[in-house]
Amino acid sequence: MSMLKVISIALIVAGIGLAFWGYQLSDSVGSAINQTLTGAYTDKVMALYIAGAVCFVTGVVLSSKK
Numbered sequence: 001m002s003m004l005k006v007i008s009i010a011l012i013v014a015g016i017g018l019a020f021w022g023y024q025l026s027d028s029v030g031s032a033i034n035q036t037l038t039g040a041y042t043d044k045v046m047a048l049y050i051a052g053a054v055c056f057v058t059g060v061v062l063s064s065k066k
Contacts (some may be wrong), residue, residue, distance in 0.1 A: 008062035015056025022048030 003020050025031060026045045041049075
């Protein structure tokens with residue numbers, strides 16, 4: 001297995017993990033209060049979602065290269 005494939009798989013797994021961590025954090029009490037008052041997620045939750053998406057997409061793109 002080439003090094004590029006290993007890195008792409010690691011990025012895909014990391015992206016899923018970060019997005020899941022953001023989802024879990026969005027259900028916290030502090031985040032729920034903030035979402036109720038402002039109507040938006042906290043900055044940390046959004047950063048985890050964005051980082052997860054970037055890692056996942058980068059991993060998918062790298063895995064499709066030869």
